[in-house]
Amino acid sequence: MTPESALPDGALFSLRDVSVRYPIRRGFFQRVVGHVGAVEQVSFDLMRGETLALVGESGCGKSTLGRAMLRLEDVSEGTITANGGMSRREIARRVQVVFQDPLGSLDPRWRIGDLIGEGLDVHGIVRGAARNDRVRELLSQVELPASAFYKFPHQLSGGQQQRVAIARALAMRPELIVLDEATSALDVSVQAQILNLLKDLQAEYNLTYLFISHDLTVVGQFADRVAVMYLGRIMETGSTTEVLASPRHPYTRALLASSLKVDPDARIETIPLLTGDVPSPRNPPSGCRFRTRCPLAQPDCASLDHRMVMAGSRQTAACRANNEH
Amino acid sequence: MTPGSATPMTPMSAPSYGQGSAEPTVLAVEALAVRYGDMEVCSDVSLSVRRGEALALIGESGSGKSVTVLAVTGLLGRGGAISRGSVVLDGEEITRLSEKERRRRGLFGRRIGVIFQNPSRALDPVFTVGQQLNEALSLTGLNGREALRSKAAEWLRHVGLPDPEEALDRYPHQLSGGQRQRAMIAIALASEPELLIADEPTTALDVTIQAQVLNLIRRLQRELNLALIIVTHDFGVVAAMADRVSVMYAGEVVETGSVTEIIRDPRHPYTRALLGSLPTGQPGARIEALPGSVPSAGTMPTGCRFHPRCPAAVAECAGEEPRLEPASYGRVLRCLRAEELAAYDA
Numbered sequence: 155m156t157p158e159s160a161l162p163d164g165a166l167f168s169l170r171d172v173s174v175r176y177p178i179r180r181g182f183f184q185r186v187v188g189h190v191g192a193v194e195q196v197s198f199d200l201m202r203g204e205t206l207a208l209v210g211e212s213g214c215g216k217s218t219l220g221r222a223m224l225r226l227e228d229v230s231e232g233t234i235t236a237n238g239g240m241s242r243r244e245i246a247r248r249v250q251v252v253f254q255d256p257l258g259s260l261d262p263r264w265r266i267g268d269l270i271g272e273g274l275d276v277h278g279i280v281r282g283a284a285r286n287d288r289v290r291e292l293l294s295q296v297e298l299p300a301s302a303f304y305k306f307p308h309q310l311s312g313g314q315q316q317r318v319a320i321a322r323a324l325a326m327r328p329e330l331i332v333l334d335e336a337t338s339a340l341d342v343s344v345q346a347q348i349l350n351l352l353k354d355l356q357a358e359y360n361l362t363y364l365f366i367s368h369d370l371t372v373v374g375q376f377a378d379r380v381a382v383m384y385l386g387r388i389m390e391t392g393s394t395t396e397v398l399a400s401p402r403h404p405y406t407r408a409l410l411a412s413s414l415k416v417d418p419d420a421r422i423e424t425i426p427l428l429t430g431d432v433p434s435p436r437n438p439p440s441g442c443r444f445r446t447r448c449p450l451a452q453p454d455c456a457s458l459d460h461r462m463v464m465a466g467s468r469q470t471a472a473c474r475a476n477n478e479h
Numbered sequence: 480m481t482p483g484s485a486t487p488m489t490p491m492s493a494p495s496y497g498q499g500s501a502e503p504t505v506l507a508v509e510a511l512a513v514r515y516g517d518m519e520v521c522s523d524v525s526l527s528v529r530r531g532e533a534l535a536l537i538g539e540s541g542s543g544k545s546v547t548v549l550a551v552t553g554l555l556g557r558g559g560a561i562s563r564g565s566v567v568l569d570g571e572e573i574t575r576l577s578e579k580e581r582r583r584r585g586l587f588g589r590r591i592g593v594i595f596q597n598p599s600r601a602l603d604p605v606f607t608v609g610q611q612l613n614e615a616l617s618l619t620g621l622n623g624r625e626a627l628r629s630k631a632a633e634w635l636r637h638v639g640l641p642d643p644e645e646a647l648d649r650y651p652h653q654l655s656g657g658q659r660q661r662a663m664i665a666i667a668l669a670s671e672p673e674l675l676i677a678d679e680p681t682t683a684l685d686v687t688i689q690a691q692v693l694n695l696i697r698r699l700q701r702e703l704n705l706a707l708i709i710v711t712h713d714f715g716v717v718a719a720m721a722d723r724v725s726v727m728y729a730g731e732v733v734e735t736g737s738v739t740e741i742i743r744d745p746r747h748p749y750t751r752a753l754l755g756s757l758p759t760g761q762p763g764a765r766i767e768a769l770p771g772s773v774p775s776a777g778t779m780p781t782g783c784r785f786h787p788r789c790p791a792a793v794a795e796c797a798g799e800e801p802r803l804e805p806a807s808y809g810r811v812l813r814c815l816r817a818e819e820l821a822a823y824d825a
Contacts, residue, residue, distance in 0.1 A: 211685035311772045312540075341539035341712065346756035346768035353765070368686065374760030395762050412690040414715025416757060418739045422697045422719040428687045431655045447687075 161237050166329055166362050167200040167223065171232035174218050178436065190435050192218040194386040195232070195460065200330070202237075205356070205363040207377035207394065209370060209409070211432050215386040216366045220332045223364060224249050238329075247277055250323035254335035256315035260307040266293075267303040270321045277326070292321040296351060313344035317351070324355065334366045349376055370413045374398050382406045385435055385443040387460055392468025402470045405444045442473065450475035502529040503569075505674050505706035506551065511564035513543075513550050518776040519562070521546045522730040525803055526708075528674070528723075533700060533707040535717040535738070538727030539753075541773040544710050547727075548678050552591055553581045569673060589618045592667035594696070596679035598659035602651040608635070608662045609647030615669040634665040638695060657688035661695065668699060675700065678710045693720055714757060718742055726750045729774055729784040732803055734812040746821065747812045748791045783815065791820060 445455035513521040521543040635643035734747035786796035
């Protein structure tokens with residue numbers, strides 16, 4: 155057991171060597187025959203009022219880590235320390251989530267007013283007329299018309315549904331909101347509206363965001379800090395400007411090079427390609443997890459232990475190509 | 480097999496697209512409208528693509544870009560019909576052909592290849608990749624087990640699947656997302672089509688895989704000198720892939736131009752707003768969000784369909800429907816105030 159360390163100044167959450175593993179079950183008795191390490195040895199501090207982006211390809215563990223923050227997943231190893239209460243009931247109020255698909259996360263048989271008020275009812279925060287007033291206030295905070303109160307989710311557009319999901323999260327006056335690909339399914343013009351709304355709400359309520367995304371341009375604009383994940387591990391973390399402008403780890407560089415730019419000179423022929431697919435987390439490569447696709451891989455990368463190296467104000471996973479051992 | 484492929488296209492009436500390229504026009508869609516029952520989901524779509532050229536069709540959801548693809552491929556389904564306009568493939572009018580006639584002329588899969596967004600839905604789960612490739616290959620008249628198998632393996636090698644021989648006997652679920660998309664590209668191209676339509680081909684893929692797949696599509700398009708229509712909502716894909724771009728809004732094409740013109744110097748207020756609402760990657764900067772959302776088929780505004788959201792709208796925009804026509808500065812766009820706004824910019 156790791157002893158609980160004191161939180162650094164201004165931190166809301168502190169993660170130390172957090173791993174989330176899923177059992178692999180086989181056979182008639184569903185015997186556990188192994189584990190999938192969805193998240194491996196992740197450490198970072200989440201500062202109050204900041205936006206930390208988790209980026210990476212599918213299967214890199216970014217959503218699992220978000221679920222662990224929400225206590226929807228059990229942490230197999232390491233510790234998550236919170237500033238304040240950490241009981242399940244406390245966390246259910248203090249940490250909220252907005253998912254990618256708003257229609258999938260809103261019950262189609264419930265009216266908008268009840269969807270937004272559900273948390274208020276469950277936690278017994280306000281009742282009766284006061285509860286409805288609070289819901290109407292939330293509607294106006296997310297810039298929805300008061301007439302939405304009695305509507306059903308399918309009567310709203312995708313952007314409006316996402317606003318309802320945000321109002322639902324806001325209703326609990328949370329400290330942290332996990333935004334799991336919250337704008338990925340939206341059209342660009344609607345995405346811009348939602349991102350601006352989230353920025354305004356953050357400034358007003360001093361909210362902390364864990365912004366899970368695969369879109370590096372959105373992250374560059376929206377996040378203060380970024381953590382790049384690959385196969386369950388953090389490969390690089392630091393301020394967004396620094397990491398995106400001068401990526402240090404080969405994976406961050408490859409990820410940035412592959413993402414398309416809105417520039418007619420950036421033709422597909424000029425984009426350097428990574429070979430192959432992301433390996434299965436059931437059977438990750440030994441040593442550096444990126445070595446099977448890394449353009450700079452050397453034979454001894456297979457024996458490299460994962461650890462984070464400080465480079466200025468950022469941390470990068472140790473890499474032979476950066477002369478780290 | 481392709482009568483009329485040598486006949487030059489009848490010159491298109493008003494808007495002349497292209498940039499004086501000598502290649503023949505493969506597909507020309509003129510003032511196309513599509514109805515499902517009494518809903519008009521697509522009202523005035525004109526576009527054309529030449530051999531060896533990549534045209535991007537960009538628009539937000541509900542802009543009618545996918546319906547346009549379905550109308551061209553004859554896959555509108557029950558209740559859907561082309562109500563106005565024409566679709567001409569290689570000089571052949573194919574607007575109102577019966578399903579039987581389409582099949583006879585090789586319009587299902589043979590002359591038009593389609594890559595869909597979701598390869599797991601487009602591939603049949605109960606047949607192996609090899610069996611599905613053989614179906615496409617047999618459309619070209621290829622026969623015999625050995626010949627089919629070696630040609631199929633050659634296609635899989637061509638699209639960069641590891642172990643092509645082994646992949647032939649795999650079922651779609653045994654491949655990764657990127658590999659499935661590669662297999663679908665092989666199937667779409669195995670019948671040697673003249674026109675390849677890629678409908679959001681990489682939306683479901685990760686960025687590193689997206690770059691691989693787009694690179695592959697572009698390489699094959701170049702090698703086979705195909706006409707390519709790439710349907711997308713992502714300006715990054717447009718910038719990386721397209722030679723020319725048609726921008727769609729609420730069932731209409733609103734602006735057409737070269738990729739450099741559209742991205743560097745957009746002229747239609749909608750194209751400008753769309754590009755303006757992209758995140759710039761500048762930390763902390765606010766994005767110029769376009770208010771409102773795309774109107775639905777039942778509640779189309781009168782006049783210009785963009786006028787309720789348009790920052791440049793004037794009173795007459797609500798009354799008069801603009802036409803898609805070339806402005807004095809050469810761009811083809813649909814805006815009553817095209818000349819005025821250009822003068823204002825200068």
